[in-house]
Amino acid sequence: MSQSASADGDGRHRQSGDPQVPGSPRGPVVRTVALRKEYGRRVALHELTLEVGRGEVFGFLGPNGAGKTTAVKVLTGLVRPTSGTAEVLGRPAGDSEVRRAVGYLPEHFRFQEWATAEDLLHFHGRLAGMPAAARRSRIPEVLELVGLSGRGGDRIKRYSKGMTQRIGLALALLARPELVLLDEPTSALDPVGRRDVRLIVRALAGGGVTVFLNSHLLSEVEAVCDRVAVVDRGRVVASGRLGDLVGPVAQLRIAVDRVDRELLSAVAAHGEVTEVEGTTVTLAVDQLDVGPAVAELVIARGYRLYGLIPVTASLEDVFVRLVGGETAPPDGRPPAPGAVTGPARGGGSRAEVAS
Amino acid sequence: MTGALTVARWTLKEAGRRRLLLAAAIASAAFVALFALAFSFLYGKAKQADDTSGLLTLFAVVSQTVLGLYAVQFLGAFLALFLSVGSISADADSGALHAMLARPIRRSAFLAGRWLGYAGLLTAYIVAMSVALFAVAGIIAGYHPIDPLRTVLLLVLESLLLLSVGMFGSTVLPTLANGVVLFGLFGLAWLAGVVEFIGNVLRNDPMVNLGVGVSLAFPSDALWRGASYFAQSPAFISDTTAGGGGIPFFGTAAPAGPMLAWAIAYPLLFLAAGLLAFRRKDL
8 A cells, every 4th residue: 555655646647637726836735814713602713824835744733622624624615714815726715626626534524325435436526527537547546545445346334434534535535636635534543544644645745745634643743744833722823844843952861770969960061950750860952962971971970870761852742832731931941740741752742632 | 517417316326225216116116006906995885886976986086096195295295304304414414515515516506416316306206106196096997187297296396395495404404403394394384274274164264364374384285285186076176165165185276376386486495595505504
């Protein structure tokens, strides 16, 4: 499946007869300005302003109920904004021409269970204006892409939840979209399925397709996204390149047999002690390459060194700091103990954020 | 237009796959067979009786035929109700609607396609059933109603009216609430038809006005009365209505022109309202 995912690198290569898509190739693929949506008295989106460039994998990250789904629905034209503007490919969101060029995976869906996957794909292909020949060649491709080759004739009723989600993904990719909106695409998938989705997303981006990914799963966003906007209660609370968001803060976690004043003053020569928990000292450093020097120093003073773990702040730290209700220290250091478990980056960041 | 046809085809495919067509065909065949059996039995009994005037036979034939159509009317109405109440809301609940409407299809085309698919099913069902019933009565008893074509047209119109109102409701109400409202209106119109009939018998104007008022508000029963009028024979009608009476569930006169015009405009208005409501709806 991963091989076939990269085979879609020509996703931008449109077949003759496919609808031509408007929009300048230079401008942003998604652009919203002060987008606001109210449902009665509840405000789902406050002044949402963001831009997504061509070929980007954009992560829209936030807890449940933050307004992510509403934002995507505005971009597909399913929901009308109360105020503000939303443009996709240089045209108003929801415009019929725009919808030709957008693939969408809704968050919660139960597709028509009486249909087979191929029925559903043909139907959606027709709705998308794909001629019969294009559908016949494209449908096996997308089934292969999502790992459902040979299962296209099965009724959706017999599909597992994960397979249904794969069909949703196949539908989103069917009409060779320029922009793919994925709303929580891996919520029903097992780890293998999640990895498959990551590979597909990466392959799409490689082919110049823009991906807008809604997620409350930090690991997912961290693994595939170039750029992230963190949204909470309808507002973007932070956005930027992942590296910029995660920040330069590096730490060494030093596990020793005992901690005393002497040790602390010794290691302070290489950085700032930010936390002491039991016999583990956390040292904020400018560069992680001071590690060997710290190790030599600790051993030379007669301490037993059990571990020396380099840590960079994870997106989870940033996320919890931004939306978790914890007040971040003003100096941008990681939050106080208890706010974050502080795992090594990539190690324990598959946490779900509580809503 | 192609979008609407795609959706209509999909709607028919769904009816086939969910065995709606099969179930309807089996139930209809059983219904027609039972009707034929009962009809021939009763017709034979009436012929054997001492019926020099032929009135008893006439009564047996006409009342059997119209009662059979009455049942078809209810079946068609319920089919229209079941098909329409969740026609939009059920797909909205499952999220399938979101995926479909994110495609470059106009919402009006989607709604029109759904309507066309259901309307085709209902029309086929009602035409097949009523033609079968008229054929049974014609073959066994040589029965000639006033105008069987108008009967069928009015029955179809009634089911399309229910379909259109139900689809409008489905764009603004959850499935269950829509079903409750629609079923209530249908029952109310039926009751009002009976009230109007009794009002006429008793020459009670308020009762008649109440019945007419409800018929204007929801003309399903008025259409049935029109359809049933054309399914009777002139002799039967003049006979049963001679003393100012009649059969409370059968029409005794051709539908008035204005009422007919209203009953044609009515589903169109609801369809238009449904299109407007659906176009503006946040999904």
